[in-house]
Amino acid sequence: MTAVSTPPSRGVADTVSNASATPEREQPYAALGLKEDEYLRIREILGRRPTSGELAMYSVMWSEHCSYKSSKIYLRQFGQKVTPAMKKNLMVGMGENAGVVDVGEGWAVTFKVESHNHPSYIEPFQGAATGVGGIVRDIISMGARPVAVMDQLRFGAIDSADTARVVHGVVGGISFYGNCLGLPNIGGETYFDPIYQGNPLVNALSVGVLRHEDLHLANASGLGNKVVLFGARTGGDGIGGASILASDTFSAGGPTKRPAVQVGDPFAEKVLIECCLELFRDKLVEGIQDLGAAGISCATSELASNGDGGMFIELEKVLLRDPTLTAEEILMSESQERMMAVVKPELLDAFLAVTAKWDVETSVLGEVTDTGRLIINWHGEEIVNVEPRTVAVDGPVYERPVAYPTWIDALQEDSASTLARPTTGDELREQFLALLGSANLADKSWITNQYDYFVGGNTALAFPDDSGMIRVDEESGLGFAIATDANGRYCQLDPKQGARLALAEAYRNVAVTGAVPMAVTDCLNFGSPENPEVMWQFSQAVEGLSDGCLELEIPVTGGNVSFYNQTGATPIFPTPVVGVLGVIDDVARRIPSGWQDEGNNIYLLGVTREELDGSAWAGTVHGHLGGRPPAVDLEREKQLAALLRAGSLEGLIASAHDLADGGLAQALAESVMRFGVGARVWITEIMERDGVDAATALFSESTGRVIVSVPREDDVKFRGLCEGRGYPVLRIGVTDASGVGGESGTGAANRSVLEVQDEFTVGLEELRATHRSTLPEHFGHVVG
Numbered sequence: 001m002t003a004v005s006t007p008p009s010r011g012v013a014d015t016v017s018n019a020s021a022t023p024e025r026e027q028p029y030a031a032l033g034l035k036e037d038e039y040l041r042i043r044e045i046l047g048r049r050p051t052s053g054e055l056a057m058y059s060v061m062w063s064e065h066c067s068y069k070s071s072k073i074y075l076r077q078f079g080q081k082v083t084p085a086m087k088k089n090l091m092v093g094m095g096e097n098a099g100v101v102d103v104g105e106g107w108a109v110t111f112k113v114e115s116h117n118h119p120s121y122i123e124p125f126q127g128a129a130t131g132v133g134g135i136v137r138d139i140i141s142m143g144a145r146p147v148a149v150m151d152q153l154r155f156g157a158i159d160s161a162d163t164a165r166v167v168h169g170v171v172g173g174i175s176f177y178g179n180c181l182g183l184p185n186i187g188g189e190t191y192f193d194p195i196y197q198g199n200p201l202v203n204a205l206s207v208g209v210l211r212h213e214d215l216h217l218a219n220a221s222g223l224g225n226k227v228v229l230f231g232a233r234t235g236g237d238g239i240g241g242a243s244i245l246a247s248d249t250f251s252a253g254g255p256t257k258r259p260a261v262q263v264g265d266p267f268a269e270k271v272l273i274e275c276c277l278e279l280f281r282d283k284l285v286e287g288i289q290d291l292g293a294a295g296i297s298c299a300t301s302e303l304a305s306n307g308d309g310g311m312f313i314e315l316e317k318v319l320l321r322d323p324t325l326t327a328e329e330i331l332m333s334e335s336q337e338r339m340m341a342v343v344k345p346e347l348l349d350a351f352l353a354v355t356a357k358w359d360v361e362t363s364v365l366g367e368v369t370d371t372g373r374l375i376i377n378w379h380g381e382e383i384v385n386v387e388p389r390t391v392a393v394d395g396p397v398y399e400r401p402v403a404y405p406t407w408i409d410a411l412q413e414d415s416a417s418t419l420a421r422p423t424t425g426d427e428l429r430e431q432f433l434a435l436l437g438s439a440n441l442a443d444k445s446w447i448t449n450q451y452d453y454f455v456g457g458n459t460a461l462a463f464p465d466d467s468g469m470i471r472v473d474e475e476s477g478l479g480f481a482i483a484t485d486a487n488g489r490y491c492q493l494d495p496k497q498g499a500r501l502a503l504a505e506a507y508r509n510v511a512v513t514g515a516v517p518m519a520v521t522d523c524l525n526f527g528s529p530e531n532p533e534v535m536w537q538f539s540q541a542v543e544g545l546s547d548g549c550l551e552l553e554i555p556v557t558g559g560n561v562s563f564y565n566q567t568g569a570t571p572i573f574p575t576p577v578v579g580v581l582g583v584i585d586d587v588a589r590r591i592p593s594g595w596q597d598e599g600n601n602i603y604l605l606g607v608t609r610e611e612l613d614g615s616a617w618a619g620t621v622h623g624h625l626g627g628r629p630p631a632v633d634l635e636r637e638k639q640l641a642a643l644l645r646a647g648s649l650e651g652l653i654a655s656a657h658d659l660a661d662g663g664l665a666q667a668l669a670e671s672v673m674r675f676g677v678g679a680r681v682w683i684t685e686i687m688e689r690d691g692v693d694a695a696t697a698l699f700s701e702s703t704g705r706v707i708v709s710v711p712r713e714d715d716v717k718f719r720g721l722c723e724g725r726g727y728p729v730l731r732i733g734v735t736d737a738s739g740v741g742g743e744s745g746t747g748a749a750n751r752s753v754l755e756v757q758d759e760f761t762v763g764l765e766e767l768r769a770t771h772r773s774t775l776p777e778h779f780g781h782v783v784g
Contacts, residue, residue: 013327014052016382023049032059038396045390053315053376053383056328057391060294061301064563067395070529071561074539077546078556086555089518096217097138097290098208099557101519103583106212107472109480110142113152113205113523113579115562120202123261124169129177130238130264131204133336136181137290140273141339143216143280144208147456148470149178150188151204152484152523152577153447156197158439158778163192166200167447167779173264174204175450180266181273184459185451186468189484192439198567203523203560203577207482209472216280218289219306220342220368225286227303227311228348229296230355230362231272231338235321238262238295238334268337275358276339284343284351291338297331297391299340301374304388307342310371311388315378317363327378342368402539403532412493414626416618417610421695428694429760431621432665433770435699438620441662442774449783460587464670466509466658467582469590477586483509484580486525487661488573489614490629495537495574496544497629503548504632504703505660506580511641512656512706514591514648515582520549522559522578527571529563537574545576551634554580589648593657594674595709595735600654602679602733604664605640605722606705608690608697616662617699636704643725644706652714652721659705665698667707668754673767678752681733683759689730694759709735 019025029039032055042050042058050058064070079094091108092100098112116131132149139146151174156163178185188205220227238261279285289299296318304311318330325333343351348364355362369375374391376384422428435441444463453462460479461469467483485505491498503520510517522545527534549556565572584590595602612618613627647653655674659667664683672679683697692700710718722729736752752764776782 013378013381013383016051016385019051020048025049027055029055029059032056033063034059038062041396046386051383052328053331054386056331057297057301057384060297060332061391062395064529066294066298068561069396070398070400070563071538072397073399074542077542081546081550082555083550083553085553090555090557091215092142093555094558096558097141099519099521100142100215101557101581102212103472103478103480105473105476105478107478108210108212108215109207109472109581110139110144110210111205111207111482111521111579111581112138112558113203113484113521113577114560115523115525116202116204117199117525117562117565119261120170121166121200124166125173126261126263128170128173128202130262130336131202132174132177133264133266133269134292135204135206136183136269137292137339139206139208140276141218141288141290142208142210143214144210145277146183146206146208146273147458148186148207148468149183149205150186150468150482150484151202152188152486153190154196154201154488154575155192156200157194158192160197162197164779170200170202171447171450177264177266179452181270182455184453184455184462186453186459186462186470187483190444190447193488193573195488195573199565199572201525201565201575203525205484205521205579207470207480214280216287218287218303220303220311221307222286222342222344222368223309223370224345225368226343226345226348226364227313227366227368228341228343228351228362228364229318229338230341230360232265232268232335233319233321233361234325234330234333234338235335236325236329236333239329239332262334262336264336271358271360272337272339275355275360278354279341279351282350282354284347284354286342286344289340291340293334295331295333295335301388301392303340303342304374305392307368310369310373310375311366312369313366313376315376317365319361319363327383400529400535401532402535404536405533411626412628416612416615416624416627419618419622419624421693425759428698429762431617432698432760433762435616435620435662435666436669436767437770437774438616439774441616441666443772444775445772446775446779446782460590461513461592464674465513465593467513467515469513469515469584469587471587477588479584479587481510481513481515481582481584482579484577485509486575486577488575489619489625491541491574491576492625493614493627493629496540497632498574499541499544499576500548500632500634501629501703502576502578503545504634504637505658506578507552507637507641508658508706510580510582511644512591512593512658513584514589514645515584516645517554517580517582517641519581520554520556520578522556522576523562524559525562525565525572525575525577527564527566531571534571541574541576545578548634552638591648591653591656592674593655594671595655595677596675597654597711598677598735600709600711600735601715601731602681602735603708603710604686604705604730604732605708605727607702607728608686608692608700608705609702610692610696611700611702612696615699615701630701630703632703639725639727640704640706643721643727646721647718650717652710652718653708654711655709657707659707660701663699663701664707669767669771671707672752672754672764673771676752676764678736678754678764679733680736680755680757682757683732685730686732
């Protein structure tokens with residue numbers, strides 16, 4: 001419905017004329033997150049001091065979070081390192097609300113990952129919930145229906161009391177918002193490490209689907225077109241979130257800025273989704289922009305910058321939850337569930353009829369002009385008059401000092417090769433179980449069971465498979481798979497290699513489902529850009545990731561940078577989260593991660609090297625981090641993906657699971673536990689062929705490796721497929737639902753075991769008990 005705002009208590013507005021007449025007035029630019037030189041540049045741009053409203057706008061839009069001022073010079077590589085093949089299916093790339101790729105049959109998929117780190121430490125429930133809400137609105141604004149979400153989480157030490165506070169809040173917020181929206185949460189990752197104690201990472205990803213003809217971009221074009229704000233009312237929550245909260249470090253004293261955290265209402269967002277889709281369907285809007293970081297300041301300046309003229313806004317027409325808000329607070333508020341549309345005057349009544357149908361409050365704030373200026377009035381007085389690009393586009397760009405870390409050489413020289421390794425079967429078994437129950441490799445059902453991953457009826461794969469998969473077209477079976485990965489331990493050792501490893505693992509996780517990797521989104525989480533060593537890490541990671549995408553020929557479609565993830569002088573490990581999206585022509589041909597039938601042969605694809613530096617084994621068993629991360633051959637990863645795709649098309653592969661954290665031992669355990677079917681495995685041939693010991697065969701984290709199960713009748717064909725493509729393959733075992741005694745039949749699954757011949761045996765019940773107990777011991781019972 002349309003409503004008229006109750007005028008707030010006005011006070012004395014700081015008008016443009018007043019700013020011109022009082023150049024000497026001191027302004028609180030530092031409290032708003034601006035540096036002195038930035039403030040002086042604003043005065044130079046305007047030819048006067050900014051009004052309080054203009055200062056508010058510049059402070060949020062020039063913040064690190066909104067402007068990418070420290071990262072822009074590096075992020076350009078993603079747009080420069082491209083080939084024609086990378087552009088083939090790319091419909092919308094970086095710079096828009098979300099990337100869009102053509103997945104065939106007239107369908108497109110849009111996806112993006114963003115951070116909500118700092119708010120999720122201060123107020124974990126609302127911080128995480130509104131992170132989900134914000135990324136979903138980015139998807140809506142492209143004209144797509146959101147169909148899935150994922151989250152990438154990093155917490156402090158699992159046994160810290162404050163970790164429990166954050167975990168309960170974050171997981172509760174994500175499940176509350178996503179479940180209420182009716183969006184399946186189909187995957188993600190969760191890691192615990194003391195380095196994230198004061199700076200947890202909460203990255204949220206959303207995916208949407210649309211027909212090609214339904215794609216929309218947000219801009220304010222067309223002289224006289226109306227600018228309309230619709231959705232929730234504007235309140236005091238989230239004021240300065242981008243400039244103050246997301247663009248600064250936490251002091252050692254802990255978080256203090258609770259008002260900067262937004263408050264979410266998923267039911268309002270659900271209505272907003274349906275309302276927006278109907279507005280798009282009926283062609284009633286020129287474009288829609290979500291209001292996220294920087295709120296109205298962002299939406300108005302970005303829409304005007306992307307258009308062909310200017311914009312005039314009457315700010316007092318904004319509908320308020322809190323009538324005491326000042327004009328500056330209204331401009332900075334990051335209240336959730338709000339959208340801004342550009343509507344032709346002749347379509348305004350039809351637009352308002354749709355918003356009234358969905359009971360969405362709406363206010364017409366102004367119109368598109370030909371002045372080339374963004375002008376905002378407050379009760380008839382001009383409080384903002386700026387060239388919009390100076391706010392939204394042409395902000396500061398920094399070449400921060402970069403310094404090679406003084407500590408990294410010593411760290412890389414401290415190799416895990418000197419650590420004591422298990423030499424007996426009992427020692428191998430003990431360390432295998434220690435890894436299986438460790439915080440980072442343990443079962444995450446305590447988290448994932450709080451999410452609904454089948455709502456909507458189109459989920460083909462979800463936890464605990466290597467990728468999430470969603471059916472796009474019910475008739476053809478067309479679908480997409482998506483996986484995200486990052487290993488902060490690897491990136492601490494070598495950020496360039498670590499970023500390439502994250503890309504390779506996400507790519508491989510998509511490939512093992514039978515999908516074809518197509519595109520990338522990323523969320524780059526780092527410490528303070530004012531630390532030259534952090535900027536070195538960042539520059540290395542971007543170079544590694546952009547080069548890797550060029551080698552794999554898959555484009556980066558967009559993403560997010562999150563700086564200032566540090567407490568005091570201690571930054572987090574570099575954590576570049578990489579999401580890879582792939583396409584599968586029929587989800588019925590998907591490959592699960594665990595074997596379901598006994599009597600299948602188990603094959604290891606790839607070569608095992610002595611690569612234990614930075615591994616889960618080194619960290620869990622020895623508390624060690626040092627050396628150099630595993631090598632990665634992206635050309636080999638492409639060959640492996642093509643092999644898996646061919647095996648899927650020919651129906652030769654019953655299951656496939658990539659080898660990463662925890663190596664072969666972890667992959668075998670997870671494959672057994674997936675459907676309760678045991679396995680008899682031998683590692684002697686790996687040891688002989690690759691020249692490694694038993695511990696390395698089981699715990700190495702060499703890349704380019706996958707275990708697959710193959711029905712015996714397809715054995716010859718599968719071997720021929722591998723040999724024809726020249727990919728290393730070894731038969732290492734057989735699936736077996738019987739116990740050690742060889743008994744099969746009714747009840748045998750209850751006695752399933754994982755037997756590593758000549759080394760050790762662990763029963764299914766012990767595997768599951770070890771794997772499942774860790775999180776409940778620290779956080780409480782698992783949701784059924």
